[in-house]
Amino acid sequence: MPNTKNNPYSSILSEYIKRLQTGGALLPDSPENVLEVVGILKSYGVVLDAYSNNLIYIAEQQFLVFFPFFKYFNGEISWHKLFRHWWHDRINFEYAEYCMKSMMWHGGGGLDTYLDTQEFQKIAQEVIAAKFKNNPLMKGMNQLFPEFLSENLRVSTYYSGLGQFWRVMADIFLNLSDLYDLGKITTIPQVVEHIKVGLVEAASKPITYKVKIQNQVYEIIPKNLGLTFLADTAIPYVEAVFFRGTPFAGTVTYNAQAYEIPPDQARFQYGALYADPLPIGGAGIPPTLLMQDMRHYLPEYLHAVYRRSPRGEDDLRVQICISFQKSMFCVTTATILGLMPHPLDTQEPSEEKANFIYLKKWLNRLENSRLLDVNK
Secondary structure (H helix, E strand, O other): OOOOOOOHHHHOHHHHHHHHHOOOOOOOOOHHHHHHHHHHHHHHHHHHHHHHHHHHHHHHHOOOOOOOOOHHHOOOOOHHHHHHHHOOOOOOHHHHHHHHHHHHHHOOHHHHHHOOOHHHHHHHHHHHHHHOOOOHHHHHHHHHOOOHHHHHHHHHHHHHHHHHHHHHHHHHHHHHHHHHHOOOOOOHHHHHHHHHHHHHHHOOOEOOEEEEEOOEEEEEEOHHHOOEHHHHHHHHHHHHHHHHOOOOEOOEOOOHHHOOOOOOHHHOOOOOOOOOOOOOOOOOOOHHHHHHHHHOOOOHHHHHHHHOOOOOOOOHHHHHHHHHHHHHHHHHHHHHHHOOOOOOOOOOHHHHHHHHHHHHHHHHHOOOOOHHHHOO
16 A cells, blocks of 8 residues: 555555445435435436437438538427527537547447457448448448448447447436435435446346348347446446546647656546546537536526535536536546445455455545545
8 A cells, every 4th residue: 555644645545445345335425415416416317318319319310421510409400499500509519529538549448349349340231331322432442441331330339339328317317306205215325226227137138239221120139139228328337437538738738758648548547536626618618518508407406505605606517517527526436336246245255355355446546536526
């Protein structure tokens, strides 16, 4: 273990491990934290529902469309929606695409592996041939640049995969809010348990993807491939968005000689668990779009808390971001507990040791995160 004199985090590492071993969470249990977490996840669930529907629509209806001007309209185009879009009175689906691109870039899981196989390439060429059967220009482009169209189809596959993942998470968060309203959720450990149960129940849910061209259906991710919710979308998403993320343009330099960005993607620490909430609201900071979306769907009991803060609604996006980070530490706790190698209450010494090592690895990764801040 590192020198505790130089690293104050190390001195409380065992405290967090003990908290997890006894059924606690990374976020302290208090009525205020429960209200904040459930309230923000209610808003997040509504937004994820919209994100999910749009991602799946793009994957199924806008694949291999190179200028999808109306991809955010879900097939319902009207002057009213168009004016709202131009006025930015809408859901910011760009943030969903940002998460999708981060997930695709970092990779991981069976989905990422499958997209590099000959099996996918064969299916992709069948889809491309059918899509552009009467388009000699695109046929010629496919021959000149054989990876161009298949790469676009890989992107569409990630649209679908993330859309299916968020479909499950939206339902989990909205059900959590309903239980809280009924008085059945009153503690942070109950919040974590609800999320963990939802993740476990959906763990083996198949991830599939098919498109229709004319009257022919093409299975790009066939069910018999065996891709599942937890291993192939949930874990890669947590890794890419919660932990690694991508550095925001304008906040750090991309100059390799300055060494502000690690040369290895695995060492990235720009994810949701590490981000400083203060820049939220600044131009070019992608989470600003998410906070802007969630502010429209805040339950009144949470909105009232924000109004009573010293700055009222002047820093509403920052307050939303802080609550959101608290909720993500609850989701992370549920993920950690759900992936434990052995039961928490095991009495077998070897299993207890394996659990301890497993938890210690997770906590070591969170050393530079906002964990200490949300525990203040």
